[in-house]
Amino acid sequence: MKKPKIEKSVWMPLAFLIYSGTIYAYWLPRSTASPLKIAVTVGVNILIIVALWWLYRKKEKMEAARKKDMRERKTGE
Numbered sequence: 001m002k003k004p005k006i007e008k009s010v011w012m013p014l015a016f017l018i019y020s021g022t023i024y025a026y027w028l029p030r031s032t033a034s035p036l037k038i039a040v041t042v043g044v045n046i047l048i049i050v051a052l053w054w055l056y057r058k059k060e061k062m063e064a065a066r067k068k069d070m071r072e073r074k075t076g077e
Contacts, residue, residue: 009056013049020045 024045028038 007056007060009053009060012056013053016052017049020049 024042031038033041
């Protein structure tokens with residue numbers, strides 16, 4: 001039985017989230033930055049993660065549509 005493939009739109013943002021969470025957990029307690037600057041940094045990081053998820057999801061949907069179109073063309077010939 002073949003294992004289901006984990007989509008890139010899932011593992012890539014999750015890996016970035018784990019990485020950035022680890023970095024923030026290490027550096028934020030040692031930081032001398034203002035709370036506003038920290039909040040903005042975390043907010044931008046969250047926006048980047050959401051953008052990664054959205055873009056990879058869009059790319060996967062386009063790829064699936066392309067494969068479906070190619071299958072239809074092969075069976076239509």
